Amino acid sequence: MNSNNVLIKMEDLTKTYQVGETQVRALRGISYDIRKGDLLAIMGPSGSGKSTLMNIIGCLDKPTNGRYFLDGKEVSTFNKNQLAGIRNNKIGFVFQTFNLLARTTALENTELPLLYSNTPTRDAKKLAMKALAQVGLEDRELHKSSQMSGGERQRVAIARALVNSPSLILADEPTGNLDTKTGNEIMAVFKRLNRENGITIILVTHDPEVSAIAEKVMHIRDGLIETLE
Amino acid sequence: MNILRTIKIALKALSRNKMRSFLTALGIIIGVGAVIAMVSIGQGAKAEVEKRFSEMGTNLLFVRPGSRSYRGRHGGSSSYENLTEADAEAILENCDAVNYISPNVNSRAQIIYQNKNWNTSIYGTGHDYPIIRNWEVEEGEFFSEQHVKSAQKVCILGSEVNQNLFEGANPLGQIIRMNKIPFRVIGTMESKGESGGWFNRDDVIFIPYTTAQMRLLGINHIQSVDVSAISMDRSAEAMAQIEEVLRIRHKIAPGAEDDFNVRNMSDIAEGASEATAILTILLGGIASISLLVGGIGIMNIMLVSVTERIREIGIRMSMGAREKDILYQFLTEAIVLSTLGGLLGITLGVGSSQLISHFADMTTVVSFGSVALAFIFAASVGIFFGFYPARKASKLDPIDALRYE
Ligand SMILES: Nc1ncnc2c1ncn2[C@@H]1O[C@H](COP(=O)(O)OP(=O)(O)O)[C@@H](O)[C@H]1O
Ligand SMILES: [Mg+2]
Secondary structure: OOHHHEEEEEEEEEEEEEEOOEEEEEEEEEEEEEEOOOEEEEEOOOOOOHHHHHHHHOOOOOOOEEEEEEOOEEHHHOOHHHHHHHHHHHEEEEEOOOOOOOOOEHHHHHHHHHHOOOOOHHHHHHHHHHHHHHOOOOOOOOOEHHHOOHHHHHHHHHHHHHOOOOOEEEEEOOOOOOOHHHHHHHHHHHHHHHHHHOOEEEEEOOOHHHHHHOOEEEEEEOOEEEEEO | OOHHHHHHHHHHHHHOOHHHHHHHHHHHHHHHHHHHHHHHHHHHHHHHHHHHHHHHOOOEEEEEEOOOOOOOOOOOHHHOOOOOHHHHHHHHHHOOOEEEEEEEEEEEEEEEEOOEEEEEEEEEEOOOHHHHHOOOEEEEOOOOHHHHHOOOOEEEEOHHHHHHHHOOOOOOOOEEEEOOEEEEEEEEEOOOOOOOOOOOOOOEEEEEHHHHHHHHHOOOOOOEEEEEEOOOOOHHHHHHHHHHHHHHHOOOOOOOOOOEEEEEHHHHHHHHHHHHHHHHHHHHHHHHHHHHHHHHHHHHHHHHHHHHOHHHHHHHHHOOOOHHHHHHHHHHHHHHHHHHHHHHHHHHHHHHHHHHHHHOOOOOOOOHHHHHHHHHHHHHHHHHHHHHHHHHHHOOOHHHHHHOO
């Protein structure tokens, strides 16, 4: 395995939450490498630490112990500002609850990450339109999030995750709030982005069918990797 | 992120909640409006006072009975009856920095002309009064030295009295009765053009001071002397000369206190404009309190807004917004709100100051300084009261913010 192809390197990551007197050990030592262009599905029962791991991978949180490298840089040592920069340039998020800005158009929602990368307004619009086209919403740019179906909202969220050409898209239960058919359509979008555009994608899911489209599946239990397929 | 874009985003956020934004800004609108209107009243009073004093002439001096210091026991300066016609004449003769004097004896009287009745101020003055006070005769003539010497029963009407008694008819040569004594009208004074205010200078009748002494009051002394110095530069010199002459005439021992009091116009004007400056500060200060309250209103709403938008803050942070970006976003909203409020407040303030001057018959002066100050104050209120909520927003943890329900 060529180390140049490694996008993510996790070395014995742990995360412990202090809740009052007790310590909650959400992650108890995760070591794993993810290569560029991978499509990884993470599965596991509720409370097993999937979201905690996603947050660390997404630079929203830092591990309690262990080292985390993204694109060859040890981001576990970065400060808040640097992490914000990484989230902006390298990572796209898709959430279970869509997390679009209310009363805001699809276009403006998609442009949001570009605002924080100081992309000139004109370019931002062009990039956002392109991202919306990639998820099949080319003529919906002026629709507000409240005027769209769940599936459409999630597509906007994917367009927003795509718009900064990230190395990595993280999706924590992206179909959790969608019906099966729409969920499958969203999964097809991820699959296509991975195949055709070579974007590395990590998905958390409960759906065994969904995990079937992934090349790799990681099962987590009690903060540890149980099996890898 | 550049400033224009930040402002645009702030405007968008504020326009999502138009009614609330307006109500929040209302505190600032009223505050700025009140500051501008109140200060304009204060500055109007100042301008009015200064105008009156400069009209009266800055080389004017007043001599009154009474000690210069207000210590000791005496029933007010006017209780002295030691100023005489001879004193006034000695001033004119012996002080070479003085060119005109007018002995004054003032009173009030009931005036009757045909079936009309009017109560007004009677100014008994010398014949040079119009020159000293820079006040022209409109029709006819002021009384002459001869009229004064022989205590003639002639009078000159102020325009208000003229209007009230004669209603546009020619008053010259008519006989009016002043406390039942007949006086012949020989002239009218030019209007000073004031209505309302503290006192109306056109509501007055001039008669020779000798006539006032003999016919109206039955006294021998005079109440005051108006003195005109040759020039403004020489008014201090004139003052010293007057003091010297009167001390000799009143036989005041060296080191003893004067039994009279000489003041010049610029001292009086200074005192008066100081008083109006204090009025301005007072009015402006009271109005600023409402601006402060408006600022607290902004802080309150911004805190509510931050709480309501925790999820949005989380979304923005996950998309790469740094602490600074969130801080600026909320701070800009507060500043935009307060500056827009400030601009509307300026309109309100300027408008109401014009209404006040129109309907309440007061002079108001809106100066650039007061507008600029109120506006800067409003913007600072936005920064000051917007900072805490904005900082609170920027310090949120992205994961907690995203999870917030
Ligand atoms: N902020 C937190 N404070 C305390 N405990 C937490 C926090 N976040 C997660 N946990 C705990 O960590 C464990 C893993 O949670 P999570 O990663 O959300 O699980 P999953 O996403 O697999 O359902 C759970 O026991 C959860 O209660
Ligand atoms: Mg989870």
